[in-house]
Amino acid sequence: MLAERDAGREGARSAYVARAAAAAVTALLCAGCGGLGGDVSPTERGTAAPDGRVVSPLDNPDGTKPGLAPVTTDADEAEARDLIKGLATKGRGPKTGYDRDEFGYAWMDTADGVPLARNGCDTRNDLLKLHGRNVRFRSGSDCVVVSMDLYDPYTGKDIAWKKAKAAEVQVDHVVPLSYSWQMGSSRWPEGKREQLANDVLNLIPVDGRTNSAKGDSGPASWLPPDGRIRCAYAVRFAQVALKYEMPVTEADRRVMLRQCGG
Template structure:
């Protein structure tokens, strides 16, 4: 049969189906394109990073966790963890550093009310050995000591000091103009103690503190004056080799008398004793009399020849002074032996006048 005109040989409705499919593909493609564009615009640092695939690039290799290897030996991480620092050892018992830990830390109290007289008579004989504390310390700390005759081994006339604060060697000679070259230092100054607990003490305790040999050292006079009433935070001996022993003595004194330290003082003491952690706490013992030769006997002379008192002996004439008696050829006079002893003053308390 012959057909005329243009006819579609496809099945009926096929053209409409094809056109609908094309429109759906265009719509789907536009939707996918919008989704991709919105995903790119919304990406931020907070969005999770997608897992890499073979198409996008090589994946990051994660190191394996420690575990048994093929040989049965546990494997180790590629980067071993750092070894923690060992904890510091506690200070050894009986050392100054350990004792320091028992001293309380407080603020400094006011200095108001402080007076040297609050600590009793200066250089009192608190140990009842018949000698004042200053001479006790001089006999203990000086070498090549010479003692004054007639003082029962108490009074130091001369000696040599190896000064712990400066390392210098000093000559000590007793006298108004020379004694100050060597002074006896309160290691814990009296005013420092006053501001750190001594205000609450009675006078007997303060007197014992001021004369305790544990708290006293014979030292170079000018250096002691420069120290003043400083504590460990404000003053240390110029000689570095003496600092451990000096701070240990301060710790011993404050521990014995239950005085406190300031925070700065405690930190300074820790720094010093940290360099000598085995430094022992110093101790002390009573200071004995004597232990050194006495001054030599004076050369005999016609004026110095003592004459025993005998019954019937007429006493020497009385002079206006010992100088006049000696000039006339009389004296010396000894207590308990010569009646003339009572006429003159025994200025140095040695039992002899007009010598």
């Protein structure tokens, strides 16, 4: 039984790695095809937001495409469950020693090994450009975003955002850094923690109040208010955990499966 479970987890990890690698190759081949804020073809999966740009996490294994579209078909839910079943589980450890600085300074552009690193623009602005519409920049800059329209997948609402009220949009770590610390990142090399904190796969700009309410919760304690997006959220949580070979709690894994029809 244990051998079968381990084989299933290894199969899920291998499938995820292969898919992410293929996405990375595609991104490299298409370098220069368009800006981060440019048009993206609508996804064939799920339901798109009004701008038609959001992409299902099943079609976005490296996080370099905008948005988070719902997982809606039976076939996609089955694929989502297979991914989630590949997660290892363990109990949540203590928070002792956790500090945000253990993951590098906020929104650093120098976390090697993740998409968009060392492009001259900090991680937060990269995320705003990637996910926003009608993006406007500070005069003389092609990096610092001062206004945009954002479709928030967690609440299903559009946000007209301006930098003067920056806190109205926060960049969520899908797998919270404190959660990762309690699940083993306290023993990772510093460089790996910096990757987790700045990897676009683990980052989504969302409504600020909603993100604050989430805190460092796992899926068993917090899910997005919009029920239509919960399976997609579980998939993205699983994608991050698999990429960084990080376990989740058994309760979180069980809730994630339930969101996708399990």
